[in-house]
Amino acid sequence: MSNEIRWGIVGPGRIAHSFADDLRLVGGGRLTAVASRDLGRAKDFAKEYGAESSYGSYREIFESDAVDALYIATPHTSHCELSVQAMNHGKHVLCEKPMGVNLPEVEKMVAAAQENQVFLMEALWSRFNPSIVKAKQLVDEGVLGDVSYVNANFGFYALDRDKEGRLLNPRLAGGSLLDIGIYPIFLAYLLLGKPQRIEAISKFHATGVEAQTAMIFDYPYAQAVLSSGLRSKISMKAEIAGSKGSLYLKERWHETQGYMLELNGDEEAFDLPTKGRGYSHEIEEVHDCLNKGRLQSERWSWRNSVDLATLLDEVRRITGVTFPFE
Structure with missing residues (x-):
């Protein structure tokens, strides 16, 4: 790996x-x-961001000598196929979440990744x-x-x-x-691990896709109450509560710029702005792993x-959520 990591993007969407x-x-x-x-589209994107090469097929970028690592940014249903093809060509892969549909x-x-001895990480x-x-x-320190x-x-x-678009099409x-x-599932898992039991119920849209889901993850001492939906705009804060206090991730918690800590009846707000939109932090993790020769992130x-x-x-x-191709 050279000192400068050469990135390629597969799927120049939003x-x-x-x-x-x-x-x-x-x-x-x-x-x-x-x-x-x-x-x-590839040429327009390359021109906007100063990339030297643009390709009209994914195979060409997999075979290219111009890239070390690929960011797979296509819809969910192609993540597995394209990532495997890229890794079979010796490319390191950062694949947009969910890494696979199942x-x-x-x-x-x-x-x-193991067979080809290349780096792979889900872009969470x-x-x-x-x-x-x-x-x-x-949480880990017991605060x-x-x-x-x-x-x-x-x-x-x-x-x-x-x-026919990505959100409402069961084929996608x-x-x-x-x-x-x-x-929400990620946050519960990050903080509490895998639950002993899950309760969940979904509402479905006319196209057949699941449009709203409520979940309870049950642990020996804790519960996580989680939901997702495409049927209404809801508050997007997150709360983590313990025996000594609570922590609240600010609105749009998945990309939050700070948190509020409540301890002993006192509240204190902390600003922690992201660098840029926030994708920079996962990119830094990939760079650190590649520069250290790691095939996966410890984080x-x-x-x-x-x-x-x-x-x-x-x-x-x-x-009861299934997809036609499964």
């Missing part, structure tokens, strides 16, 4: 723009190539958000005492969107759970992605 913007803020790497099934896909991706950017990192630290309650929600109104693994429900490992996929699959099993 989230790829946020990633490319934040990559400019991170030392030790630059964008060198972009691939899309539409060569014109556990078998995630396991296949991990196996490909919230794991590296400074406020969430701090919240986990405070909140014995944590017995976590509450996290993620919702917005999307039922007026294109029925649509619905709230994999797109945004993954965030969000292959095991973590396997566990998260297991939890998502279990919620889907309980609520």
Whole structure:
């Protein structure tokens, strides 16, 4: 690995723009190539962000000598296939969440990383958000005492969107759970681990996708009350409560810029702004791992992605969420 990590982007959609913007803020790497099934889109994206190479097929970027690491930013249903192809060509991969639409896909991706001896990480950017990192630290240090309650929600109104689009199309693994429900589940898992038992119920949209899900994760001492939905705009704060105090992640907690700590009846607010939009922090983690020769992150490992996929699959099993291609 050279001192400068050469990045390629697969799928120049909206989230790829946020990633490319934040990559400019991170030392030790630059964008060198972009691939899309539409060569014109790839060329426009490459021009906007100063990448030298643009490709009209994904195969070309996998075979390119111009990149070391690829950010897979396509819809969920292609994550596994494209990531495995990239790794089979010796590329390191940062794959947008969810890494796969189910556990078998995630396991296949991990196996490909092991076989090819390349880096693989799920792009769960919230794991590296400074406020969430701090919240986990405070929980681990016992500052909140014995944590017995976590509450996290993620919702917005999307039922007026294109029925053939990513969110409402079951053929594209649509619905709230994999797109945004993954965030509350992630937070509960990060702070409390895997639950002993899960209760869940979903509401479905006319297209057949799950449009709203409520969940309770039950632990020996704690409960996590979680929800996701595409049927209404809801408050998106998160609460972590223990025997000594509580911590509140500020609005839109998955990309929060700070938190509030309540201890002994006193409240104190802390600002922890992200660098750029916040994708910069996961990029820094990838750079650090690659520069140290690591194939996985210790902060969000292959095991973590396997566990998260297991939890998502279990919620889907309980609520009856399936996709036509499964």
